[in-house]
Every structure is written in structure tokens, then in C-alpha cells.
Amino acid sequence: MLVLRPVEPNDLPQLQQLARDSLVGVTSLPDDSERLSEKIAASCASFDSDVAAQGPENYFFVLEDLDTRRLVGCSEILATAGFNEPFYSLRNRHFTSASRELNIEHGVPALSLCHDLSGHTLLRGFHIDAALVRTPFSELLSRARLLFIAAHAPRFAEAVITEIVGYSDEQGHSPFWDALGKHFFDLPYVEAERLCGLQSRTFLAELMPQYPIYVPMLPQAAQDCIGRIHPDGQEAFDILEREGFETNSYIDLFDAGPTLYARTANIRSIALSQTAKVQEEPLIDARGRYLVSNDALHGFRAVVAELDFQPGQPLALDPALCAALNVRAGGTIRVIAL
Amino acid sequence: MIVRPVQVSDLPALMTLVQQAGPGFTTLPANEDRLAHRVRWAQRAFAEQVERADADYLFVLEDDEQRVIGVSALAGAVGLREPWYNYRVGLTVSSAPDLGIQRQIPTLFLNNELTGQSELCSLFLRHDQRHGSNGRLLSLGRLLFVAEFPHLFGEKMIAELRGSADEQGCSPFWDSLGRHFFQMDFSHADHLSGLGNKAFIAELMPRQPLYTCLLTEQAQAVIGQAHPNTEPALKILQSEGFAHKGYIDIFDGGPVIEAPIRSIRTVRDSLELTLSIGTPDDQAPLWLIHNRRLENCRITVAPGRRVGSSLVIDRLTAKRLQLQPGNSVRAVPLPNQQQQAVAA
Numbered sequence: 001m002l003v004l005r006p007v008e009p010n011d012l013p014q015l016q017q018l019a020r021d022s023l024v025g026v027t028s029l030p031d032d033s034e035r036l037s038e039k040i041a042a043s044c045a046s047f048d049s050d051v052a053a054q055g056p057e058n059y060f061f062v063l064e065d066l067d068t069r070r071l072v073g074c075s076e077i078l079a080t081a082g083f084n085e086p087f088y089s090l091r092n093r094h095f096t097s098a099s100r101e102l103n104i105e106h107g108v109p110a111l112s113l114c115h116d117l118s119g120h121t122l123l124r125g126f127h128i129d130a131a132l133v134r135t136p137f138s139e140l141l142s143r144a145r146l147l148f149i150a151a152h153a154p155r156f157a158e159a160v161i162t163e164i165v166g167y168s169d170e171q172g173h174s175p176f177w178d179a180l181g182k183h184f185f186d187l188p189y190v191e192a193e194r195l196c197g198l199q200s201r202t203f204l205a206e207l208m209p210q211y212p213i214y215v216p217m218l219p220q221a222a223q224d225c226i227g228r229i230h231p232d233g234q235e236a237f238d239i240l241e242r243e244g245f246e247t248n249s250y251i252d253l254f255d256a257g258p259t260l261y262a263r264t265a266n267i268r269s270i271a272l273s274q275t276a277k278v279q280e281e282p283l284i285d286a287r288g289r290y291l292v293s294n295d296a297l298h299g300f301r302a303v304v305a306e307l308d309f310q311p312g313q314p315l316a317l318d319p320a321l322c323a324a325l326n327v328r329a330g331g332t333i334r335v336i337a338l
Numbered sequence: 339m340i341v342r343p344v345q346v347s348d349l350p351a352l353m354t355l356v357q358q359a360g361p362g363f364t365t366l367p368a369n370e371d372r373l374a375h376r377v378r379w380a381q382r383a384f385a386e387q388v389e390r391a392d393a394d395y396l397f398v399l400e401d402d403e404q405r406v407i408g409v410s411a412l413a414g415a416v417g418l419r420e421p422w423y424n425y426r427v428g429l430t431v432s433s434a435p436d437l438g439i440q441r442q443i444p445t446l447f448l449n450n451e452l453t454g455q456s457e458l459c460s461l462f463l464r465h466d467q468r469h470g471s472n473g474r475l476l477s478l479g480r481l482l483f484v485a486e487f488p489h490l491f492g493e494k495m496i497a498e499l500r501g502s503a504d505e506q507g508c509s510p511f512w513d514s515l516g517r518h519f520f521q522m523d524f525s526h527a528d529h530l531s532g533l534g535n536k537a538f539i540a541e542l543m544p545r546q547p548l549y550t551c552l553l554t555e556q557a558q559a560v561i562g563q564a565h566p567n568t569e570p571a572l573k574i575l576q577s578e579g580f581a582h583k584g585y586i587d588i589f590d591g592g593p594v595i596e597a598p599i600r601s602i603r604t605v606r607d608s609l610e611l612t613l614s615i616g617t618p619d620d621q622a623p624l625w626l627i628h629n630r631r632l633e634n635c636r637i638t639v640a641p642g643r644r645v646g647s648s649l650v651i652d653r654l655t656a657k658r659l660q661l662q663p664g665n666s667v668r669a670v671p672l673p674n675q676q677q678q679a680v681a682a
Binding site for chain 2: 095097098099101102104106108110179180183184185186187195204207209211212213214216217218
């Protein structure tokens, strides 16, 4: 059985393997044991913290195969983007050229560096074993974060965002990076993303152009990257789009990948998930597949399960599920259809 | 050969001249109404009836048969009636020493910094007259006029030189920049600009600085580069002390050259001398000579011999200048070079 749980200090070696396999643009997963142990420690502190409001916390989850003790995926929630350091994006908006005298008016899209997304809760660090792509377990890995937010709403913002990895080719070339970032750094895209993971992303963002970039002045290949998703980022995008997330005018400043945005209260798994009391008994007749989580904090667990769920009724869970979710009869769990 | 203020009676000749100059000569479009308007304004300027902001001193080069063979102008001030825009080529540095990153990115800053300065403009010399000292007389004569009447001008003199363009008149700078904001080709924009819409067009341009690394390579290559046709004019002005200090035209990227008026060679070295009629020797150097009058201004080039505070010139030259012996002239030796100003 695969269970999602908060990361623990002794997950480090396996986590580093996951980081090694993850997509270049997932900069919150650096292949660097020192940075990863810092992240684990920060996450443990976040789960342990007794906060009443959102702050700098970062909640780091792993997906573990209970039978093999192998980690097969990970994902994170940063409670507040831009809390400890500015959170940069590029805003894609029209600059209007108008002259009454010449009877000319038209808009030119321009990219401007901004901090507009600061203060929102950020989903990031999504990575799953290639064998599990497009299975219910990637839904679990992504959406369990939303169940966690539902259970601990005061710790999070009123809006949730995520940055989807933008397009780069098989050799790791990003046409957008080559047209823009490269002029300011003189580094290949892959190297820049690696530095982002190791150093502060903000630090690099501050080297980026502070004045607007007029889109028609970029080469066509770079323009085509604006809002374009890396093929391996498509699933992460699709899952959240089904949750009600939408793209907006913000893109990533390195690879121009899209940003997804949703009001927290409107996110499907948050708005529609329901809580139920546990009845520990063998399952008779499963009627559907669900994501199930306990509402705990550092004992948070989430699984995919076949259930016979009736709203408002106690929910029968077999002993194996109860153990995996670390709940007993009478405990509260949260359920959403897969 | 003299340089003198334009007159209304010059209009037909001027029209013919401007037609020969072609559509690239945007500040003097071949349009009779506009030309007539400009000539009338020029006459008022020479009569000191207009403010510096509106002063447009339009000169013609006339041969001894009273044929108009060239034209040049001076604007008392740019930018005082409508905004005057340039880009200044500045620099943005992207630096992270720890990562070994140090990038210098030339950056274009839109500005009105040349507001109130005076401008050399609208110079054209008939193709078959581009020889001898004609080009220098037409171009530098204006500067001798400035030397005589500095109170009519600003602190600096500027000249916008036509930027690089291909044989079809396409400007790589425009294609990489302006076109995105106007959706029209360069010759059309240039034409609108000549019709007096330059400030309107400029106001369609983005106000924020632009990184040149985002321009095409062809556009980057022509920043501050003068069109080959303007090279002779450029050389003449450079030897007068004009230099490119980083301002460029916002449309074609051509250089704006500038000089503080007091340090322009013709202004600085010009002398007030007493005219004396005689026979200069065969080896007498050429002088650029001004009759020190405003409305009846006459400027010419002739051999002259300086004797103390007198300048000895021949009778015909004095006649061209409409002066008598004993009158005062402002004169400066003509630089000994063969460049022909043909367009600036």
C-alpha cells in the first residue's frame, strides 16, 4: 500500500534519489544532501509548529510504499510564497500604444518582473516515480496537499498557486531562457535551474531584467514558450486544473511555464471533501475509489482506497487502512472521490 | 557662391531642389504648402519676430547666377513646443561575483534631455554642385551665423544623422523596435515624422528602458551608426568638434552628434576683422566670411589675407557680402579638407 506522510529525517537518502530523477525545472528539489536535509528539518519544524496563522512554514510530504519501504514520490506546500524572500514572477500584460492624433491604438504584450503572487500558498516540489505517472497515486501525491490544507485552513492563504515547469527540449534547452535569462546570466538553462535549487531563487531573480520585456521583440521560439508546459509537467497541470485551478497572466521568469491559481475555498478537494467517523470493520461492498486522509498534523496520512462512503454516515475502514492512516474507531477522516 | 536667408521668391527653386532630395529628406518634404509655410516662418525668424522656441533659420546656397543650389537650416531650439525624444545608450549591469556572473547590457533610455538645445538640420546640396568648398560653406556657414548671434541659440548644438538603412529604405533598428509599437513600415513612419507628427509617434513608444540584447543582431549593429550617405557631413562636423555622446534617434538608431556652442571650432576661432579690398596672394587661404547681419545675412567662402585686424579680400567677394571697405566681418579660416556635406 502507498501512503502519503510528512517527510522524516531518515528519508534523506531516498529523497536524494528522487531529487536526482526529478525534472530540471522543479527547483525546490535540489540534488544536494545538505540542502535536502535543511529542507527536511524545516518541514519537521513546520509540522511540529503550533502556529495560528500562515507563516514561513514548508510542509514536505513523501509517498511511501509500505511493503517495500521505498519512497516513490514527494510534494510540498509552502504556506506563504514570498514570506522569507521575495517571490518573483513575470506578469504578462498589454502595454497600450495610443495616439488620438494619429488614430492609432494597439496593445503590445509586455513581461514585467513582479511580486504580485507574494502571500499566496504555493504548491511545489511535485515529483513521482515514472512508473506511477497517470495513476491514482499521482492524484494522491498532488491532491493530498489539498486535503491537508482543508484540515488546517488557518495555516494557509486564501489563494493557492503553483508554477508548472515550462518547455525545454530533450537536450535541456529552453528557448525562452536562451532569449531572455541567458543575456543576464550567461549560463545554460539547466545550470541556472540547478543554481536556483542550491542558492536562493530570489538571488537569481534579482539579476533578471527590472524593466518590461516587450514580447514581440523576443524570437518566435521564445514567444511560443510563454505559458507552454513541459511534457513531463502536463500531469501536474491536469490534476490541478481539474481541481479548479486556472492559468492567469503570470509566468515563470526562467522558463515561462504557466502559473496556476485558485481561491482556496473553491478548490474542488477542499470544497467537496467531507469528514466522517471511522468504524473499524471489514469492508463489505466497495462503491468507489477515494482519497482518504486523517486530519492530523505531523501524523498526517493519506491513501487511495476503495470504500463504501455514505455522506453523514460512519465509514467502514478495514484494519490495514486504519493502520496506514493511523486512525482508530471513532477517529475522524476526510474523504474525496478520486 | 553665397549662403543667405531664404526668401519667398525662392519657393519654386526650393521645390525643385527638395524633389531632387527625395523622400528620405523628411524635414523638408516636397509639399508646396508646407514648404511655403516654413519659408515664411524662416523670414520671421531672421526678422527676430519669433521666440527661440519657434525660430527656424532656413538658408539657401546661391551661385553667382542667383540659382539656388543648396539648402540648410538651424533650429533655435528643439523640444520647447512639443517634446523632443531620443534614446540614450546607457548600461545595465547584471552582476553576481560569487557565480562569476558579470554581464554588461547596453540599455536604451527614452529621454527629453536635449530639450532647449539648438539643431543643425535640413541640409541638401544639389548633386552636380558637390565639389570645391560648396558643402563646407553650406554646412559651416550656419555655424558662423551662430558665432555671430549666440544669444539666438542654446548652450549646445546638435545634429541628428540619418541612421543605417538598406537600399529599399528599410531600417533594421526600426524593424526590431518601432515597428512592434506602430505596425507600420519605416518609410511611412518617417513620412509622418516629416509631416510634423514626430512627437505623436514618439508617444507611442514604450517609456521604459529597453535592453539592446533583445533587439535583433542587425538592429544592435546599427545603433549609433550613421547612414553612409551622411558620412561626409559627419566628418565635417566631427572636425568642428561635434561628437556622439550616446544619444540616438528613436526611429532609425542614427547618432545624434553634439557640441557645446562655445567650443565649436568655427565659433571659437572666428574673428571680428575689418574688411579691406585688395588682392590676396595666389596662396591666400580660404576664409569663411560673414557680413555680421541678421536679416540681410550673407556668408561666403573666399581667399583672404589677414593683415593685423583687417582681412583683405577681392572686390567681388565684398560685393557678394554686400559690404564696403571698412565694414566689419566675422571670419574664420576654412578647414582644408575636401569633404562635401550633402545631407544632414
